[in-house]
Amino acid sequence: MTTRPASANGLAPADVLPLDQFIRFRDLIEDRCGLHFDESQRASLSASLRARMQQLGLDRLDDYYDRLQARSADDEFRKLINLVTITETCFFRDQLQFRLLRRHILPTLLAERAGQPKPTLRIWSAGCSSGEEAYSVALMLWDMGLYLTYPDWTFEIVGSDVNTEVLDAARRGVYSARALRNVEGDWLRRYFRPDGLQFRLNDEVRGGVRFEYRNLTQAPLPRSSSGHDIVFCKNVAIYFRPEMTRRLVRGLHQSLADGGYLLLGHSESLWQMAEGFALVEHEGGFCYRKAASGAEAERRRDPKAMGRPRSAGARPKTSARPAGARHRAAPPPVEAHVATAGQYERCLRAFRAGEWTEAETSLDSLIQSTPTFLPAHLLLGGVYAHRGRYEEAREQAERVLRLSDLEPRAHLLLGMIAARRGRLDEALQALRRVLYLDDSLALAHFWLGNLYRDRGDIERACHEYQNVIRDWDRHTLELTEEFASDLSAEQLVSFCRSSLQRLRPCG
Numbered sequence: 001m002t003t004r005p006a007s008a009n010g011l012a013p014a015d016v017l018p019l020d021q022f023i024r025f026r027d028l029i030e031d032r033c034g035l036h037f038d039e040s041q042r043a044s045l046s047a048s049l050r051a052r053m054q055q056l057g058l059d060r061l062d063d064y065y066d067r068l069q070a071r072s073a074d075d076e077f078r079k080l081i082n083l084v085t086i087t088e089t090c091f092f093r094d095q096l097q098f099r100l101l102r103r104h105i106l107p108t109l110l111a112e113r114a115g116q117p118k119p120t121l122r123i124w125s126a127g128c129s130s131g132e133e134a135y136s137v138a139l140m141l142w143d144m145g146l147y148l149t150y151p152d153w154t155f156e157i158v159g160s161d162v163n164t165e166v167l168d169a170a171r172r173g174v175y176s177a178r179a180l181r182n183v184e185g186d187w188l189r190r191y192f193r194p195d196g197l198q199f200r201l202n203d204e205v206r207g208g209v210r211f212e213y214r215n216l217t218q219a220p221l222p223r224s225s226s227g228h229d230i231v232f233c234k235n236v237a238i239y240f241r242p243e244m245t246r247r248l249v250r251g252l253h254q255s256l257a258d259g260g261y262l263l264l265g266h267s268e269s270l271w272q273m274a275e276g277f278a279l280v281e282h283e284g285g286f287c288y289r290k291a292a293s294g295a296e297a298e299r300r301r302d303p304k305a306m307g308r309p310r311s312a313g314a315r316p317k318t319s320a321r322p323a324g325a326r327h328r329a330a331p332p333p334v335e336a337h338v339a340t341a342g343q344y345e346r347c348l349r350a351f352r353a354g355e356w357t358e359a360e361t362s363l364d365s366l367i368q369s370t371p372t373f374l375p376a377h378l379l380l381g382g383v384y385a386h387r388g389r390y391e392e393a394r395e396q397a398e399r400v401l402r403l404s405d406l407e408p409r410a411h412l413l414l415g416m417i418a419a420r421r422g423r424l425d426e427a428l429q430a431l432r433r434v435l436y437l438d439d440s441l442a443l444a445h446f447w448l449g450n451l452y453r454d455r456g457d458i459e460r461a462c463h464e465y466q467n468v469i470r471d472w473d474r475h476t477l478e479l480t481e482e483f484a485s486d487l488s489a490e491q492l493v494s495f496c497r498s499s500l501q502r503l504r505p506c507g
């Protein structure tokens with residue numbers, strides 16, 4: 001498609017919007033529902049806008065803009081949103097998380113809520129698209145027999161979305177074989193019946209789920225009397241910019257009950273936003289849990305929760321991220337600004353030069369004077385690892401986790417040490433945890449790639465190597481220098497390229 005400058009009366013329908021108009025419309029959309037369009041999406045956004053203008057018989061972009069801004073514009077805005085939202089989904093999309101739901105979250109909540117006068121579980125699929133996620137939960141409750149075993153309980157499942165067309169589809173409950181690809185044959189027979197080439201969900205399961213229109217970026221988010229117990233908000237914030245995601249996470253936190261669970265997608269970690277949440281892990285699946293009123297009570301009740309909820313500003317950064325990186329570093333704590341930062345730079349220089357003894361001695365003294373300065377702890381862990389002192393490196397990583405339990409670099413160090421010691425299952429688990437917390441750490445992708453390759457899982461290995469190359473191409477690769485003194489980013493990428501070439505010679 002070609003781009004032409006705007007003419008006085010707007011663009012002809014086949015044209016891409018000029019940059020200034022594109023910015024005006026995309027800012028309006030972002031302001032109303034959080035979706036951010038970058039320049040690579042200019043043509044597709046233009047097509048959606050022009051489709052609406054054509055239906056309304058409008059030629060001028062300005063007229064359409066005015067229409068969207070008018071007081072009574074809600075209806076038109078929804079029609080436009082129906083065209084621009086990405087609604088890809090399927091039943092049981094993330095199987096590890098559904099296993100976590102079945103084997104850990106539901107049993108925990110059922111045990112904790114037992115004995116309450118009117119026990120209730122409130123589950124919300126926020127950004128539910130055509131309902132597959134919310135119905136997956138309902139199917140799981142049916143399959144676990146919860147409606148029969150807990151007749152006094154109320155199980156409330158709500159799906160919400162900003163796209164009215166997918167909500168209509170959700171209410172219909174008729175799905176293609178593709179949407180049902182992760183549903184086991186037995187469940188398909190028991191809970192669905194054929195409807196032409198598609199499958200219709202049975203009325204009993206369907207009746208247990210309610211769907212409603214809700215825009216997640218318009219405060220306040222719903223909070224039933226005692227809050228939601230489980231919130232799925234998966235693959236929604238990936239289309240938001242960090243500030244909007246931060247707002248959304250704050251809103252979701254408020255809408256959760258104490259001890260409620262938040263399930264996010266793979267690339268939507270709460271990196272730097274996890275205040276008030278603890279990471280929960282079960283059999284390779286991850287989610288977050290809102291702290292109960294007392295952190296101790298939380299820990300006692302949920303032995304799987306990894307330590308305390310994070311506190312704000314507890315995560316200083318240790319290595320520079322190239323411009324354009326997806327996450328921005330939190331500023332180091334105030335005490336680190338002058339003396340500590342200078343001292344740390346000297347340690348880093350010694351580390352880069354391979355002067356291990358010098359680096360170790362200076363880091364020891366820096367940690368003595370500023371015991372909560374995480375970068376020094378991590379770098380010391382890196383020094384130990386480079387010198388093959390794995391037990392000390394592991395202890396160092398554990399020390400970091402006691403200061404900040406969601407620190408992905410500490411989990412990365414644990415994963416690398418486990419891999420070097422040949423403890424492969426432990427390494428896989430730690431590295432998957434890293435990527436749930438921060439999927440931009442290239443070393444985690446790289447090590448995972450190597451582990452999968454060694455296990456003969458070529459598909460996954462290639463995927464991980466491709467992630468490194470993708471981040472490099474996007475200038476968002478994060479090397480984690482403190483654990484890679486012998487490896488530059490270029491070498492890492494070149495290793496991933498040649499590994500890919502060896503594993504898939506024909507691409």
Ligand SMILES: C[S@@+](CC[C@H](N)C(=O)[O-])C[C@H]1O[C@@H](n2cnc3c(N)ncnc32)[C@H](O)[C@@H]1O
Pocket residue numbers: 033034035085086087088089090093126127128129130133160161162163166214215216217233234235236265
């Ligand atoms: C990719 S789908 C994810 C569906 C499902 N959660 C999953 O992971 O399979 C993203 C959904 O988020 C919805 N969405 C995007 N922005 C939203 C907003 N501001 N409020 C509510 N829903 C939104 C979209 O309409 C879309 O249906």
